[in-house]
Amino acid sequence: MKVIYLDHISGNPLHPQVREAIIDYIKKDGFGNPVSQHSIGDAAMEILEDARAKVAQLINADPQEIVFTSCGTEANNHAIKGVAFAKAKKGKHIITSNIEHQSVARPLRMLSQMGYNVTSVSVDKYGLVNPADVEEAIREDTILISIMHANNEIGTIEPIAEIGKIAKAKKVPFHTDSVVSCGNVPIDVNEMGVDLVSIAANQFYGPAGIGALYIREKTRILPLIDGGIQESNRRAGTPNMIGIVGMGKAAELARVEMPQRTEHLLKLKKAVMDRLATIDKIVINGHPEKSLPGLVSFSVEYIEGESMMMMLDEEGVSISTRSACASGSLRTSHVLIATGLDHATAQGTLVFSYGIDITLEDIDKAFVSLRKSVDFLRNMSPLYKKG
């Protein structure tokens, strides 16, 4: 049975050209350390810098402002802890939102236990941050603003450029977690007025285990990982060359192919929305327009998400659920609760995330399975009354 993979937000398949580039690299070079000052090292350095330039180009940055990391989570940790530690003498106040990914929320929680003050601005029913709230929260001792670009659970894209203007006027460094958006929607670090941007390659058909942090020139930040002089003293450790080669190629392809990809994804999104409209009692989560093209989050009333996910899995459709029952902690998603969704409805939340490898036919097949499981489970539910 061919599995229809609608969980791209958890990781994308490798683009065939990325796979080729990685295999080529392993076959030809594969071992040189770019720090070594001999010809083998120089060759590796050239490959490293080529990949760096491609990642920089994707977000209109200078190559020297790109630091490779092991993943998006490391980039978020680096941005937040790196700035907080570097600027501790100036102040200890950080502003964030209440829908951030754990890799932002957890480091901030750690900092708050260490004596930093964190203000979390709330979102509206679409998951949008109000830039005026951010402005209002800025204090004398504010040293960082960290607001995500797009939300990984509901897809809402935040007004980063507007917040960027405020941050610039108030001279507060501004970090955005663009892990799920970078490579999928256009990012221009200058237009958006951001100082730090977190990126992960597996969100744009590159390999998992490699990411990057954009650090605007002159931003005061300490390394997260100390050691050698790699990445211009900003991230120690022998670079993951196989990952970096893949990320460079993936970034190049994302930049070139973005218009066609977006067109395809929006076509699929329309198909998903049209089909959802034919099912009774569905709540669509996230903003209707300001959202990722490749993700739809919705809640099916009267039934629970984990059982839907399991039924769809049996039918060969891989999706993700935000039900508390499917999370290890059995906690309802903080993002859904932040948008004002009630606990019972949040329990029935599914996320369809698709990519360039998914066709309209796949969406149709997935919906046949979805209807089947919704009917089956609603029929079983004590909460659902027909008619």
Added chain:
Amino acid sequence: MQYSDVVMDHFKKPRNVGKIDNPDGTGEVGNPICGDMMTITLRVKDDRIDDIKFNTFGCGAAIAVSSMVTEMAKGKTLEEALAITKESVAKSLGGLPKNKLHCSNLGADALHKAIMDYYEHKEGKVRETKEGEKVEHIGEREGKCYCPYCDAGLPDPTPICTHCGKPTLQHSDFPILKGAKE
């Protein structure tokens, strides 16, 4: 997948789904805020469970538990059915993940509540056991939530466990600046 083969089998092919019309006993436990909710309806003939059906809102484990408990109870005398416990249901299912042992394991509670409901209707509030002992049948655990961390029973759905202090539903790590806006 975290579930045993038996759980998966009952999840995929749940037995005794539905609702008996004009049942002899009904037991409803849980609520959707807690996570799971289950209703069991019974038909009793000659002190035996002649027919039993369930409706469940919940995760894969909750559905498998519901299916299993109805299978275990079907055809048994009411006394035998009252001896079915959360532990025996979980055991028959080849075990349940630790964090689902209470939260999704409502089957025995719903069954007991349905049997009590039957007694209340047929015999009044107090019944006599085989040994001649008089017992008041009030379901002790009805409708409870359980903390996923310390397994303590919680009287009402609460965001913080009253026993271990851990958040049971969802919480914010930081002070929220403003209430969510329209």
